Amino acid sequence: MEFKDLLKQLANKVESLKNNLKTEEATKTALIMPFLQALGYDVFNPLEILPEFICDIGIKQGEKIDYAILKDNKPVILIECKHCKQDLNLHDNQLLRYFNISNAKFGVLTNGIVYRFYTDLDTQNRMDKKPFLEINLSDLKEHDIEELKKFHKSYFDVEKILNSASELKYLKKLKARLSAEFANPSTEFVKFVSKNIYNGTFSPKIIDQFTSLVKRSISSCVNDIVSEQLKETIENGNENSPQQTKETSEVEKTQTKQIKTVETTAIKLNGYYIVKSILRTVIPVERIVYSDNQGYFAVNIDNLWYNVCRLYFNNPANLRIMLKPDNKIISMSSLDDIYKYSEQLIETAKKILMTI
Secondary structure, rough: OOOHHHHHHHHHHHHHHHHHHHHHHHHHHHHHHHHHHHHHOOOOOOEEEEEEEEEEEEEOOOOOOEEEEEEOOOOEEEEEOOOOOOOOOHOHHHHHHHHOOOOOOOOEOOOOOEEEEOOOEEEEEEOOOOEEEEEEEEHHHHHHHHHHHHOOOOOOHHHHHHHHHHHHHHHHHHHHHHHHHHOOOOOHHHHHHHOOOOOOOOOOOOOOHHHHHHHHHHHEEEEEOOOOOOOHHHHOOOOHHHHHHHHHHHHHHHHHHHHHHHHOOOOHHHHHHHHHHHOOOOOOOOHHHEEOOOEEEEEEEEOOOOEEEEEEOOOOOOEEEOOOOOOOOEEOOOOOHHHHHHHHHHHHHHHHHHOO
């Protein structure tokens, strides 16, 4: 299953699980460990994730943090866990103490639903007071998934994440500043946007006048943008004639019926796992996905547009494989025959990677 799908699946479970989790340990087991697994880590391997990581603080010995994600036997991410109904604002000081005496570059404070990511952008080796990233699984957005993907084991790169963290920090501040200015424009903002329009002196009376005008202008601009986008959507939706729309609708109904009859059988999945095991030498396994269609089962990179091969396994007595990009269909006597085409599959995957 793809990274995005794993996260969405976990997010969908949050609402049904949270009222049944009575302890912090239950929160870890039901929500936090699956989250770490979605990030590609083996939660049962202490060389990757070490539970109860010891962080001695001064004379206080044996202080422990819930988890440390390790790289080359050194902690790179510290994770402090709380019960799912705990207010995280009451617990960031504990993570701060652990972070400041460790060599980790990132700290995560979580209750299994909200994940706050910290680093040391303001002062080196001292955790920032505010997180550069906050993810709420109860309100998971597409851009959240893209940011989380940077913490996946396969993509983890400290420098890239730090650069991204710096951008997120300033984007958050800019967004807050703009939102405040749009809601209640400051004198400086009013002067800035009006100075090329009004050539006179900005007296208090003129400032009051232009403050009102600026607020109305902002509101008008936002409405115009929304209206234009709605207009384009409606126009694009009405491009087809009634007859074309009817025909399209019939086609969609037929496709829907076809999709419902597709059965992802065990033999298809076994073929997929073999191809996946071959390709994992050149590409992270979470990028190797499949799409099951009416006539064939495709193994893809990232999405259905990038086929590495197609498996024709609807008839177990007549197994066939189509190798890309030649589109040559070859009969096979068994699933093991897929291994015969390992080199070609790998070469196809490499070519696809160069284009995306």
